[in-house]
Amino acid sequence: MAASLLTAFWIVSFSLVMVPGADWAYAITAGMRRGAILPAITGMLSGYLMITLVVAAGIGALVASVPGALTALTLVGAAYLLWLGGNVLARPGAPGAAPGRMASTRLGWVVRGFAVSGMNPKALLLFIALLPQFTRQGQAWPISAQIGALGAVQMINCAVVYSSVAVGAKFILGSRPKASRMVSQFSGAAMILVALLLLLEQFRVFKV
Numbered sequence: 421m422a423a424s425l426l427t428a429f430w431i432v433s434f435s436l437v438m439v440p441g442a443d444w445a446y447a448i449t450a451g452m453r454r455g456a457i458l459p460a461i462t463g464m465l466s467g468y469l470m471i472t473l474v475v476a477a478g479i480g481a482l483v484a485s486v487p488g489a490l491t492a493l494t495l496v497g498a499a500y501l502l503w504l505g506g507n508v509l510a511r512p513g514a515p516g517a518a519p520g521r522m523a524s525t526r527l528g529w530v531v532r533g534f535a536v537s538g539m540n541p542k543a544l545l546l547f548i549a550l551l552p553q554f555t556r557q558g559q560a561w562p563i564s565a566q567i568g569a570l571g572a573v574q575m576i577n578c579a580v581v582y583s584s585v586a587v588g589a590k591f592i593l594g595s596r597p598k599a600s601r602m603v604s605q606f607s608g609a610a611m612i613l614v615a616l617l618l619l620l621e622q623f624r625v626f627k628v
């Protein structure tokens with residue numbers, strides 16, 4: 421692939437990853453739980469890997485063309501974020517605390533991270549609309565391989581940003597229990613807000 425295309429996509433991708441959302445909220449929550457950062461980030465990256473593979477295989481365009489499929493994915497994703505955000509609000513993380521009932525194992529953090537990113541219909545649509553714009557016919561690599569490379573760039577950006585957010589939450593809030601609880605509650609509220617916005621958008625679609 422041309423270096424100019426990869427550079428242009430990296431700039432766009434990094435700009436999008438820097439916008440706080442459900443991923444940021446989950447990373448902050450993981451940062452305040454002992455041993456949760458690595459599995460949480462791994463889970464989120466696995467979700468983006470799945471979306472990249474789906475788009476590269478051409479399935480993403482098919483899913484996007486079936487309104488019912490995206491609606492179902494949106495409702496499931498929104499319901500999950502509501503549940504996860506509610507758990508965070510009910511049991512806000514304390515600095516260095518061991519994982520509680522919300523994620524009692526490392527696998528639990530991986531699965532939840534995967535769901536946060538992999539069940540996000542907006543991420544799927546974004547990849548469908550964005551990745552092909554940075555591919556070119558006639559290159560040495562086929563389109564599917566080019567999309568895979570772009571997806572890898574996205575995952576690298578996510579790994580750097582979300583790890584920094586999680587580690588920053590751990591060290592900055594580590595000596596501030598009261599502030600850490602407030603930030604954790606804010607993260608839970610952010611997840612719930614994202615879920616409500618997804619549901620509101622679907623309600624408008626149905627209403628139209």
